[in-house]
Amino acid sequence: MSAADVQRSPTAMLGAAPGNRRRGFTLIELMVTITVLAILLTVAVPSFDGIRLSNRLTSYATDLVTGSQLARTEAIKRNTSVTMCVSADGTGCSTSGGWETGWIVLSGTTVIQRHPAAAAGYKLTEAGGTTSLTFEATGVGASQATFTICRASPSVGGQERVVKISATGRAAITRTALGTCA
Template identity: 40%
Template structure:
């Protein structure tokens, strides 16, 4: 009576391991893309919320409220991009910069390494909301519309978010694709 061997051959085992490895590699890259997409959405939501908070605080306080980039959490930064963090404060003297007697309403720390948050000219230094809820330049009173762009640093095509402030001061978030981000 002959006994039949049960189990897998070496070739069958190697093929199975190769297929499982390939599926895990595909799943890992998809999971990483999903994770970065969720993080992008959360960080753009944070900036959107801060802009909405600045607008509502300006209306509530019947005075100017400013959101400016800040590395130290106490004063507005004169250089660098927005990923260094920012502060929200009541601008009692309408200067667009925080003085010691002006209260800080909220602080956000720097973005994690590998992320960029840039802004075009009108909102490059700060966003200032007046008592009627409109975004206005602190010095001239001209309306302040502009665009923030948030992306993960990359030399390849990458997903990004734009937070766009219209002439009335209302922000909105838009999904875009960039050829690179650095």
């Protein structure tokens, strides 16, 4: 074979000498790799679901704290009462429904902030059934509240967040894993 024939030969172009085996994956190697990958995904996906749930619960808890701090700050700034209350429509306070339907921060008839409804399957309940928190011009609240944020049907470890807002406006978030959504 001449040098010109070797250059035109398909095996020479692929870098393999005539008679040598081509390199690559066999079907068995590919199947073993896919099986190992499937096992790893089966173990990892529930962990990611737990992380996603934890982040969502923390987000709702932080939003409640932020709303109460805004209401307190605005009451002091405006020198008048400001209310944070349940609101499904985002324009006025509701006396029915839970905090998962959404809430607003309200000064008189002026809506300062709207918070949309929680995602389906999440519950935000207040221990005493309160549907509003009012902060006076001094920044002191008329009452205190304890909120529980959880999945309506606990699926991953029964994670919950408990938000306690004192009458002075101080808020604290606690992680719990009671497994019940009260």
